[in-house]
Amino acid sequence: MSVLIKGGIHCFTREIVDVLIRGGKMVKIAPELPDKADKIINAAGKILYPAFANMHTHAGMTLFRGYADDMPLMEWLEKKIWPIEYTFTEEDVYAGTRLAILEMIKTGTTLFNDMYWHFDAGWQAVEEMGVRAVLSAVMIDMFDEKRQKDNEKRTREIFDRYLRKNDRIQLALGPHAIYTVSEAGLRFAAEMAAEYDAYIHIHLSETLHEVEESLKKHGKRPPEYLDGLGLLTDKSFLAHLVWLNYGDMDLLAERNCIGVSSPVSNMKLSVGGVMPMMELMTRGMRITLGTDGAASNNNLDMVDEMKTAALLQKWRNDSAATPDAAEILGITTEGFRILGIPVGKLEEGDTADLILLKQHPIITPLHNPISNLVYAASGTLVDTTICNGKVLMENGYVPGEEDIISAAEKTVRRLFKG
Numbered sequence: 001m002s003v004l005i006k007g008g009i010h011c012f013t014r015e016i017v018d019v020l021i022r023g024g025k026m027v028k029i030a031p032e033l034p035d036k037a038d039k040i041i042n043a044a045g046k047i048l049y050p051a052f053a054n055m056h057t058h059a060g061m062t063l064f065r066g067y068a069d070d071m072p073l074m075e076w077l078e079k080k081i082w083p084i085e086y087t088f089t090e091e092d093v094y095a096g097t098r099l100a101i102l103e104m105i106k107t108g109t110t111l112f113n114d115m116y117w118h119f120d121a122g123w124q125a126v127e128e129m130g131v132r133a134v135l136s137a138v139m140i141d142m143f144d145e146k147r148q149k150d151n152e153k154r155t156r157e158i159f160d161r162y163l164r165k166n167d168r169i170q171l172a173l174g175p176h177a178i179y180t181v182s183e184a185g186l187r188f189a190a191e192m193a194a195e196y197d198a199y200i201h202i203h204l205s206e207t208l209h210e211v212e213e214s215l216k217k218h219g220k221r222p223p224e225y226l227d228g229l230g231l232l233t234d235k236s237f238l239a240h241l242v243w244l245n246y247g248d249m250d251l252l253a254e255r256n257c258i259g260v261s262s263p264v265s266n267m268k269l270s271v272g273g274v275m276p277m278m279e280l281m282t283r284g285m286r287i288t289l290g291t292d293g294a295a296s297n298n299n300l301d302m303v304d305e306m307k308t309a310a311l312l313q314k315w316r317n318d319s320a321a322t323p324d325a326a327e328i329l330g331i332t333t334e335g336f337r338i339l340g341i342p343v344g345k346l347e348e349g350d351t352a353d354l355i356l357l358k359q360h361p362i363i364t365p366l367h368n369p370i371s372n373l374v375y376a377a378s379g380t381l382v383d384t385t386i387c388n389g390k391v392l393m394e395n396g397y398v399p400g401e402e403d404i405i406s407a408a409e410k411t412v413r414r415l416f417k418g
Contacts, residue, residue, distance in 0.1 A: 001038045001039065001389070002020065003020075003021040003039045003040075003352075003391060004018060004019070004021070004036070004037035004040045005019040005021070005048070006018050006035070006040060006041065007042065007043050007045075008047065008356060010029070011369040011370060011373070012370075014369065015031070017029050017031055018031065021037075021386070023389065024351060024389035025350065025351060026347070026350050026351075026354075027348065027349070028348060029346070029348050041394065043384075045359045046359065046383055047359070047373075049108070049354065049356075050354055051108055051109065051110040051333075051343060052107075052108050052109045052110070052302040052303075053109070053110075053289075053333055053334065054290050054305075055111075055112070055113040055288035055290040055334075056113060056239040056260040056291070056292055057293060058115055059096065059100035059112065059122065059125075060088070060096035061100075061294050062097075062293075064084070064293070064294065065298050067295065068080035068081060068295065072269070073206070073269045073270075073271065074209070076269065085117065088117060088118060092118075095407045095408045095410075095411040097122050097125035098125045098128075099405065099407075099408040101125055101131055103294075105131065105392050105398055106380075107300065107301045107302065107382055108302065108303065108355040108357075108379055108385055109131075110131050110387035110392070111339070111353070112131070112132075112133050112134075113172070113201060113290065114133055114135050115138045119135065119137040119154075119158050119162075122135055123169065127166055127169065130168075130388075131387050131392070132169070132341075132353075132387060133170075134169075135169060135170070135171060136172035137154060137155055137158050139173070139176060140181060141180070144182075145182075148181075152188050159171055159196060168388065172198055173189040173192055173193045174189075174202070175231075176202070177204070178204070178226065183229065187229050187230070189202075190229055194230070194233075199235045199236070200235060200236045202226075202236070203238075203240055204238045204239065205223065206243070206266075207242070207243065207271050208243050208273075211243045221245070223252055224247075224248075227251060233255060234257070234258075235258075236258060237288075239262060239292075240261075240275065241259045241261070241275050242271050243273055244276055250283065252280065252285055256286075257286075259275065259280055259287045260288050261289055261290070261309055262290050262292040262305075263275070263308045263312045264291065264297050264304070264305055265292035268296055269296055277313050278317055278322060278323065286338060287331050288331060288334045288335045289306065289331050289332050289334075290305075291305050301378065302379065303373065303374075303381075309328055310328045310374055325373070329374060352386055352388060353388065355382050355383075355384060355385050356383045357382055357383060358381055362381075363376050363377050363381065382396075
């Protein structure tokens with residue numbers, strides 16, 4: 001199916017252009033293209049941006065939004081989150097993941113990197129709703145050998161069933177963290193990732209307590225401990241990376257790992273620090289951005305996350321200039337490039353993952369579309385979302401969104417009735 005976007009403002013060039021999409025690619029970008037396409041979108045007065053990549057999520061946790069706020073991280077996990085998660089069914093996670101994907105589509109995200117329970121449900125939701133994802137089944141064994149073996153069996157079954165089944169979905173290994181996964185479980189994740197050339201998705205150095213316990217238990221800081229188990233590679237997505245020293249940073253950069261900053265979640269859970277983003281980037285490390293789950297953020301709006309990331313890093317660096325808005329937008333589309341998907345420049349030949357923002361007083365005047373996006377806008381201004389050339393939302397509406405919201409609300413009423 002071909003799509004023609006007419007008269008949009010290109011966010012990088014500021015020119016008014018038409019965009020012809022065919023075969024999932026932007027095949028032509030120029031003013032006043034002929035009106036020949038299966039679908040024509042009137043973009044007059046709207047601004048064309050690349051879509052966003054949310055590289056650290058727990059999508060099914062939308063069901064927890066607003067349920068357990070204003071609590072320390074471990075108390076939040078142990079007393080509020082894990083007891084309810086233990087009761088989740090496939091149907092529950094399916095409802096929560098669909099709600100998460102709906103929110104991401106409506107706020108401009110077409111790729112997310114997820115770690116959660118009930119893998120089949122997450123896969124079904126992604127496949128049906130037309131977005132991209134890197135999906136990992138969370139591995140938590142709490143140092144119990146039987147649970148660890150169960151994780152191995154379940155993970156292998158997932159790869160046997162789903163590997164290369166859908167071009168929009170990649171599989172990853174999802175060991176939760178060094179404080180929830182045994183050494184045997186972590187070694188298994190490293191070995192299987194190497195076997196399948198798959199990505200790894202893990203929380204790392206999120207709190208000072210995690211670092212102190214690692215030193216006490218292993219005699220090593222968390223990155224050094226993971227490196228000894230083979231988990232630091234060029235396919236390792238490392239979420240948070242707040243409590244790092246210079247040696248940690250040098251090691252992560254040497255291994256060419258991928259950092260994922262989640263500033264809103266880190267601030268809300270008061271982890272006591274800030275990812276040293278610029279120091280890592282100076283060392284050549286690839287940095288991406290993610291919201292974390294809706295239980296700790298409390299939204300999946302990458303526009304909101306961009307502003308917080310920019311301001312927090314400026315404060316940390318004592319620099320009004322670093323990072324600038326263009327750098328933050330680049331970080332927010334970096335996930336596509338890491339996966340080999342050419343999204344982010346809005347050039348001919350690029351993959352057609354893009355969005356249109358409607359004009360609004362909050363982003364008027366349009367001196368700088370990139371600055372307006374990062375510092376002034378919100379994801380609620382997204383009017384149109386396109387993934388791989390397919391229109392997922394137009395005029396702010398996703399087909400079937402009422403049913404998705406209703407199903408999630410029904411699920412929450414049953415799960416949290418007590």
